[in-house]
Amino acid sequence: xxxxxxxxxxxxxxxxxxxxxxxxxxxxxxxxxxxxxxxxxxxxxxxxxxxxxxxxxxxxxxxxxxxxxxxxxxxxxxxxxxxxxxxxxxxxxxxxxxxxxxxxxxxxxxxxxxxxxxxxxxxxxxxxxxxxxxxxx
Amino acid sequence: xxxxxxxxxxxxxxxxxxxxxxxxxxxxxxxxxxxxxxxxxxxxxxxxxxxxxxxxxxxxxxxxxxxxxxxxxxxxxxxxxxxxxxxxxxxxxxxxxxxxxxxxxxxxxxxxxxxxxxxxxxxxxxxxxxxxxxxxx
DNA sequence: CTATTTGCAAAGTGTTTGCAATGAC
DNA sequence: GTCATTGCAAACACTTTGCAAATAG
Numbered sequence: 470x471x472x473x474x475x476x477x478x479x480x481x482x483x484x485x486x487x488x489x490x491x492x493x494x495x496x497x498x499x500x501x502x503x504x505x506x507x508x509x510x511x512x513x514x515x516x517x518x519x520x521x522x523x524x525x526x527x528x529x530x531x532x533x534x535x536x537x538x539x540x541x542x543x544x545x546x547x548x549x550x551x552x553x554x555x556x557x558x559x560x561x562x563x564x565x566x567x568x569x570x571x572x573x574x575x576x577x578x579x580x581x582x583x584x585x586x587x588x589x590x591x592x593x594x595x596x597x598x599x600x601x602x603x604x605x606x
Numbered sequence: 607x608x609x610x611x612x613x614x615x616x617x618x619x620x621x622x623x624x625x626x627x628x629x630x631x632x633x634x635x636x637x638x639x640x641x642x643x644x645x646x647x648x649x650x651x652x653x654x655x656x657x658x659x660x661x662x663x664x665x666x667x668x669x670x671x672x673x674x675x676x677x678x679x680x681x682x683x684x685x686x687x688x689x690x691x692x693x694x695x696x697x698x699x700x701x702x703x704x705x706x707x708x709x710x711x712x713x714x715x716x717x718x719x720x721x722x723x724x725x726x727x728x729x730x731x732x733x734x735x736x737x738x739x740x741x742x743x
Numbered sequence: 744c745t746a747t748t749t750g751c752a753a754a755g756t757g758t759t760t761g762c763a764a765t766g767a768c
Numbered sequence: 769g770t771c772a773t774t775g776c777a778a779a780c781a782c783t784t785t786g787c788a789a790a791t792a793g
Binding site: 744745746747748749750751752753754755756757758759760761762763764765766767768 | 776783784791792
Binding site: 600 | 676678679680681684696698699705707709713717720721722723724725726727728729730731732733734735736737740
């Protein structure tokens with residue numbers, strides 16, 4: 470019986486390595502929208518020695534395979550999201566957390582062309598101060 | 607008779623320096639959504655010696671004053687937009703250009719609160735391959 | 744004159760790369 | 769055995785910082 474991570478790697482056509490399995494397991498169902506560095510730091514705890522190269526390399530292949538998404542919502546670093554169905558994100562300027570938002574399903578998330586440009590990705594980003602940080606202020 | 611840049615600086619309450627005037631003039635009506643570095647490089651041509659510190663410092667004050675907007679659409683660098691009315695942007699993955707888009711005016715750009723989070727900024731970002739780059743491919 | 748602003752250079756943050764060694768198949 | 773993948777360490781791109789010198793008001 471193989472786990473989801475292993476099956477997914479096989480499905481994508483990537484070689485199965487413990488590092489990749491660890492990255493995929495960390496991402497599965499993860500709603501924190503981690504950055505590459507936080508993924509690296511986290512996995513270091515279980516795999517002392519895993520390198521940036523491996524993390525970035527793996528993330529890049531997972532993106533190419535459509536398994537995860539890259540978010541440009543955090544100024545200064547990329548965040549990654551294992552949920553690839555279109556949805557909205559909220560970024561808190563105070564704590565840096567990224568939240569999934571159910572916002573406006575009437576949004577034309579299926580536009581394929583506009584002004585002659587080919588549209589591959591549509592991102593709706595909200596920014597402000599999250600509930601928790603508002604309480605603390 | 608003072609120019610717009612000078613008036614704007616006075617209005618914001620910033621000291622009028624040639625560097626700031628140059629930055630404001632470069633941004634006025636600029637639709638290329640330049641990065642801090644491209645602004646620096648451009649202004650270096652007329653002001654040899656202008657520093658990163660000054661460019662970043664000035665951009666930061668203009669943002670605080672609400673004169674310009676920061677865009678997180680280009681992975682890896684911040685882009686700046688002198689047009690502060692809500693509108694959509696398209697980013698070309700091939701050439702890196704950012705275009706203004708008239709997209710969907712029915713978008714709820716005026717939401718102030720969602721899930722208890724305070725919303726300050728709403729950004730709708732499209733990504734793909736621009737018209738020109740499609741032709742070349 | 745005084746507080747702000749500037750230029751410089753160094754440091755900081757996140758990402759990418761080249762390459763020899765390793766390991767999956 | 770072969771080729772993809774790894775770890776390392778250095779390079780890279782962009783941004784931020786500390787501080788002395790310059791300058792706007």
